[in-house]
Amino acid sequence: MSSYVEENYLKAIYKLTERNKDGAYTNDIAYELNVKPATVTESIKKLGEKGVIHYEKYKAVTLTEAGKLIAIKTIRKHRLWEVFLVEKLGFKWDEIHPMAEELEHINFEELTERLANFLGNPEFDPHGDPIPDKDGVFSNNKSVKLTSLALNTTVVMTGIENHTPSFLQHLDKLGLKLGVQVTLKEIVDFDKSVLVSVNGKKGFYLSHDIANNILCK
Amino acid sequence: MSSYVEENYLKAIYKLTERNKDGAYTNDIAYELNVKPATVTESIKKLGEKGVIHYEKYKAVTLTEAGKLIAIKTIRKHRLWEVFLVEKLGFKWDEIHPMAEELEHINFEELTERLANFLGNPEFDPHGDPIPDKDGVFSNNKSVKLTSLALNTTVVMTGIENHTPSFLQHLDKLGLKLGVQVTLKEIVDFDKSVLVSVNGKKGFYLSHDIANNILCK
DNA sequence: TATAATATTTAGGTTTGCCTAAATGTATTT
DNA sequence: AAATACATTTAGGCAAACCTAAATATTATA
Ligand SMILES: [Mn+2]
Ligand SMILES: [Mn+2]
Ligand SMILES: [Mn+2]
Ligand SMILES: [Mn+2]
DSSP states (O other), X not given: OOHHHHHHHHHHHHHHHHHOTTOBOHHHHHHHHTSOHXXXXXXXXXXXXXXXXXXXXXXXXXXXXXXXXXXXXXXXXXXXXXXXXXIITOOOTTTSHHHHHXXXXXXXXXXXXXXXXXXXXOSBOTTSOBOOXXXXXXXXXXXXXXXXXXXXXXXXXXXXXXXXXXXXXXXXXXXOOTTOXXXXXXXXXXXXXXXXXXXXXXXXXXXXXXXXXXXXX | OOHHHHHHHHHXXXXXXXXXXXXXXXXXXXXXXXXXXXXXXXXXXXXXXHTSEXXXXXXXXXXXXXXXXXXXXXXXXXXXXXXXXXXXXXXXXXXXXXXXXXXXXXXXXXXXXXXXXXXXXXXXXXXXXBOOOTTSOOOOOOOEEGGGOOTTOEEEEEEESOOOHHHHHHHHHHTOOXXXXXXXXXXXXXXXXXXXXXXXXXOEEEXXXXXXXXXXX
């Protein structure tokens, strides 16, 4: 299996396993990678033989240590390139994902490490996601959902849980970018929408769906 | 044919056609791309059907206008990334080729153009090779081989015709990098080796083979 | 617990890009 | 102009990564 395809499978499994500790299911992997379930079955069987995942028929798959390291290193590359695209080339945070999705498969360790150094060894990508170090270690950063806050708390926006361009563009429009101060002023009982004030300015309402995708510290 | 493979074929054909105006031969393409001649026959047949090369059985192939543009755009990407690797990441000129060989296949026009801009729209890559503009136009730069100079001429070194790491490292050792002043002091009749002085310093001999791979203006 | 719904795998295909070995065409020598 | 050398193509195969349709497991529900 080419490094390109393998890295995408392992990354998808990593992501799904973060969501559901049991592991990643065939159908979900297929959805993530835009392929059919039958294709996934074939692929994960091979990845199992290769020793990068634990595969047992009809069970959710999990990554082996070897597989996990490959996944995390791919994530490291992805996020470093995203920083490059935003910080150096001036792209916006809603434009970078497809490019990083390709750049992440360029495998020259020296290139990755020099890139990291050139970027000042950033700890977070433009979406607020943590960048693991070159040994695959994530720094401990616990953020919470905006929807989990108590009334009248003020926090700093540090991340998002949805990376679709339309969501990102909407946040831009609202002035909700990483680093802003957000105060939770009201929780509407009817639909769980929330009234927030950004950097002390006049408040506005956010649907529960939107608030639920915003991370704070 | 994937853009990755296609771009490599077209680039190889472009390069070979520069050397031999008749076009590129099956065997030479195979050698360039490290595949077998039978594979090349298959591939060029398909590239012919696709309209990017002119293919006729048993004849050397040439690029169509469409194919030529793809080749040149790939060369543009390759050379821009090489500039990035040297200027921004601090790689040496003998280390960058394999990385650029992969990066050149990342196809996002906006990325390429922003990269070019970020690098200051360079006209030459770290090996002195010209970088075509985004429409595929090369600036006119005629350089000559060091071996074609008359005695006691002083020139500036502007390029090389051999890109192997060992050649590049040897030039480094000799202090022969792009931009230095070279004076041709002697042409040895016996073996056509040449005595050169770099930036006015004490001269040294270069074999004809080495001198023949050095370009000047 | 049987039945229905859903998930996963198997079977059988396709395309791409590569291979070796054999056949055929072209070019060079005697 | 034959014979030989060399280049190119054809034929037949293979592995990777995808597909659809059908079979089989698992899970949920009546
Ligand atoms: Mn990817
Ligand atoms: Mn990101
Ligand atoms: Mn390449
Ligand atoms: Mn170069």
